[in-house]
Amino acid sequence: MMRWLFPFLMLSLCAGIADGAVLEGVGHASIRDQNLDQARAEARQAAMRDLALQYQARVSTRDTMENGELVGSHTELSALAQVRNATIVDEYQSGNLLRVIVRAEMSDAGGEAGSCQSAEASTLRKRVAVTAFPVIRPEQGGDGLDEAGLQLSQALVARLQQQERLQVLGATSLQLFSNLPDAPTSRKNSATNQLTNVVQLARELGAQFVVSGVIRDIGLADPGAWGSSILDRMQRSIGLTDTSRRFEAELMVFDGFSGSPVFRQRFETSADWRPDGSGSGSFAGAGFGDSEWGSAVEGVMADMTAAVTRALACQPFMARITRVDGQRVTLASGATAGLRPGDELHLYRSQRYFDSLDGTPELSDTGVTLTLDNVHPDFSNGQMPEEGGLINVQRDDLAIIW
Template identity: 35%
Template sequence: MARLISPWTPILLITLWLWAGLAQAEPTDELVRVDARGEAEIQYDDLNSARMRALRKAIENASMQVSAQVHSTQVMENGNLTVDYLRVNSAAQVRDIHIMSEGREGDLYAVDITARVASDQVCANVMANHYRKSVAVTGFSMEHPEQATLGHLGAVDRELAAYLVNGLSGMAGVRALNANGMTLYPNNPLSAPTQLSPRMTLTSAVDAAKSLGAQFVISGVIRDMAMENPDAPRARRWDGWLEKVGLSKASRTRHFVFDVFIHDGYSGALVFQSRYSTYGLWNERNNARVGFATGKFFGTDYGQEVDRLMRQAMSDIQQTIQCQPFMATITQVDGKRLFVDTGAASGLRPGDFLSVYRTSQHFDRQGEGFWQISDTRLVAEVKQVQPHFAIAELSIGSERLNLQMDDLVMGW
């Protein structure tokens, strides 16, 4: 098999290194040396695209050799098998990838690699990219707004979102946008996020993402901020002495429970959902003007517990988004050139390769609209990067793929 060498090989290897998550984690488990092969069909005589897909397949095969999980689902109706679904995924991380041979074999492009694989989980889809995904954090609805009266925490619906934005902005792989003036569940937070279409998507998340230019939309509901013993007296310095003689009083315990939802901005699909709960002592006067996320708030025992809880939520959000593919909208198509609506702020660099996807809207039997994303099986190479947009180039004319504005590019 002939070895094919091209001037973009170093750039592709750098991209592959980033895919494998080398910049994200240090080796923690024993590494296993494996050999793997990947093949991809060559379409439109585009070797770039076939090579990228063959490399991706080789990485997946290397990961499967070390750690694979098989999930099977079967659905029976009237004694007949109607759905037989088999899914195999891996939680192994692939490192130190070396291409041993590569080249065209008829209508296929084949790549043989050797790599070291660790079984520690990084991302469920095996590969983590280095791009910063745009995330819009909307305001949090309140299930019981009257519970925020104590301490004058009424701005918690907006301040909680702002606090998350500040924390997420310093994390890898996330570009957070403050949209706390917008809420996705203004009328019935009790049922959130069940205000979904039959396909389990939230159309308002798609609308919000398009208007804000974000890949993901974070929303949530504050479920509980109530005092456990609202009539309990405030703690005093001599309470400890009273306890020693057998006299005690109810503690001023206050709860904080909130839900976080992450929706994909292109399909409206729910990609993450979690509930966070804590409690702490609230010893402020009933008429004290504390405010949420202020210095005085975080000086209380309750505020410190809430701070720890929100940091845990931010860590979970960051991990979820980090393991998602990078996606951006095509804003203009000109021959072989594609204009992408994000640039240097997302970490795009000249020489990067992005997979190209078509989008189309369909309607189900109930008349609910949903978006379908189709892989063209081709890639575009980034040629120019500006602060707010980038230009990528295909190896063939875009008219052969019928690419339109609002189609997508994706980085794995």
């Protein structure tokens, strides 16, 4: 069965919707075992693909063949299409076939290219916390790979810091998920989209986004290929055994304010493994890239780093309000984020309702802007034209640059 994946269609707060269009996409799916909900989800996904294709999104397809048979198909859409307000407007069932029509607002979302390139937020350094990438199956470790989860997150921190486009905070000793095989579906409340620890962690670290993930597979293709007998050694020497090792990691980026996911993608590779070879005995250590498997994994880490940068490029810049004194407002972000005196930020109220206190907070625009006049490395403050009490702006509300 083909599975259509959409890692780059970002349902986000992205601003600057220029040259957007309202389009309708059609998707079909078969109803199996009378599971209408599953069919509806598949049909909706197919309709989203149709929408993206109509908006001239690039599509990359990779098929997996075994013994001449198609065993898997992986399709990716590039980050050229952003979807907003997607709604099923029509549904029709004929026998075991379900058809849905989805209407959505489509616009460019090309990372640093496209409509957000001129947005003010793209010039600011958003604060990102990177947590551990635990190995789901620790028994696949050994051979210097027991700390792969910690070392992968540390490598991502270093790579993101080198780009100097984000403020990167290392929280690599913290594990975000309690149920690793199902990550990131373990939630505080199944009725909400808020992950248990994201909001709390982001608040403690002062981060706007949290990057996390898991290593789903780091196993040998054939564990028996590395036997110590004379026969095992002879078979390895003449290439009769599969000496490759797999690497599969899932990367997730969460909005620290709401806990909602803004990006998710799996990365995988496989290459020849040599336990005694140069660099292959220590994950991400010195000489790691000198081995075939190490070089392949380093390529994956480079792709993961680029994916985080692209996913956050068009996101708005948000700073928490830490103090309101009359018309004076203090923010928890400053010069290290790129803020300068004279910058203007829009003030938003954060609201929760008594019947859903654990739900995602809603933001409402006050219609008031804050002009900075005093900027320090980690905080800044400025004036707004009205008293805070008149518009009910208070601590933990947000100042946003789009």
